Amino acid sequence: MKEFSFIKEFMKPLSVSDEHVVLGIGDDAAVIRLGENEELVVSTDTQVESRHFPVGADYALVVARAIGCAVSDLAAMGAQPLGFTLSLSCPNLNVELARRIAEGVAMGIERYQTPIIGGDTVQGPFTISVTVMGRVEAGQALRRTGAQDDDDLWVTGTLGGSAAALEEIDNTDIGNLSALDQAYWQPPCRLEFGQGLARGIATSCLDLSDGLAGDVRHILQSSGLGAEIDRGRIPINPLALGRVGRDASFELAFQGGDDYELLFTAPASKRQEVESLSLTSNTPVTRIGRLNLNREILLIVDDGNATICTNSGYGHF
Amino acid sequence: MKEFSFIKEFMKPLSVSDEHVVLGIGDDAAVIRLGENEELVVSTDTQVESRHFPVGADYALVVARAIGCAVSDLAAMGAQPLGFTLSLSCPNLNVELARRIAEGVAMGIERYQTPIIGGDTVQGPFTISVTVMGRVEAGQALRRTGAQDDDDLWVTGTLGGSAAALEEIDNTDIGNLSALDQAYWQPPCRLEFGQGLARGIATSCLDLSDGLAGDVRHILQSSGLGAEIDRGRIPINPLALGRVGRDASFELAFQGGDDYELLFTAPASKRQEVESLSLTSNTPVTRIGRLNLNREILLIVDDGNATICTNSGYGHF
Structure with a gap:
């Protein structure tokens, strides 16, 4: 059974409305009302050795990355981080491992601007679970829902780098990571x-963890709209492009996932505000397409040729 | 390396003060300031198969219990629950397992009065991590620190039942749990x-997870005080007493742990308020001893004989 079906069939029905729960299971994070003007944003992310990170990897890298993946959900909601808790299960907590974990926590705190507030450490197979909490002004949290017809579709940064790095991840020497490993x-x-984006710019937003194809689909399913993406505008990570070439790097960006960049929609009238936010926050941003009324259909346009991207994937270039 | 040393040496130094973090690593839960009058209480609890629950146990029971253990930290802080997230790693999520998990979540929501707000499900060795969030009025959260000389020492409910049940846990048939299994x-x-208790009654509070001896010690270490406990007043679970006898059941209550009852201190002037809260909330409560100035020394008084309880345990009756 897929996680998606499990959540939809079994967990979501248990997530009832409540005077405090503004947004329950199903978005990047949950939203809870707190007082008049404030909402709490909560998200949790669990990673297991060999499934979510390579066996034998430096735990400092693993821990810092897990913090980054969780904080990314706060970014996607437009929240200010308040803190995170870290639950660790590891087979044998000796001093060397404790040092690696502590270094990872320190790197995570520094890089992702979020304090550690608690945690739990138990003996067991290596698993790490990070729960992040943040705050937003009431009603301001960005969601997957909200995209409108004719909105622009944007992404931050570049895509495909993470998947390209993961294809031959052999270097976990923390002092000597290549740019692609990073x-x-x-x-x-x-x-x-x-x-x-949450200050009235974006109409919907999420972070890219499943690959562009799957994550655009989340926005389309939430809004009932379609989208057209200009293949030539997708910002492929240049190091991925250099390593595997144009078509393979496009596939990595499109299907690979783990980029943790933001994917968002905004009205065309907000283009200048997006560009100016990009400058002030030092965040590269690219407009890759536009929403339309073609119910949940994703079209990829390449040199004037349009291809429908289906659920079963998109491998026909 | 023990979890306690890991936290003290490696994690606590990373938990810096922050404008929002009122109470970081080290208590039952963290406290974060939110607005003028409100604080957020957060705690996380991780359980691994075979270490924290028996292999082959009904996952509905495991999940519901994990929720209860985490919510117990909110009770110990005097917080109102807002919600919990559930991170699950399990080897093979088929429909039957999904149903057991969903039943456990439903039982947990019902019994512990806390809505589910999110979670994460991954494939891996069976591990469950619950993060709970609650709210308190600013400055009201109960802590481990705060006990005063001459305060009474109280516990809710009865002790030793959980440890007695765990000694021969062979029944995980959810429809047929014995009272002791429960x-x-x-x-x-x-x-x-x-x-x-948080409305001005208790001076300190925690939930009993390590056994009475260890948890009283947490209060003594936090306050620098000593305590005298009247052995005859410790409310031993009568089913545990019936199964293993007086001395062994006392050991289970004292060293066994996992009772998740509250242990708290309050001035003698609050006795009537404690009793009246006990009645209105239908919570049995017993006054088992008193704090004193004997720096971190725990005395057990039994028929007029006093024994010092040391860190290395207390097995000399």
């Missing part, structure tokens, strides 16, 4: 940009 | 009582 191990921190 | 699988919900 695309996997050091997810970007888009907090400032996300907070800016 | 002491392990269904931690009590002391939210209402804890919230009452």
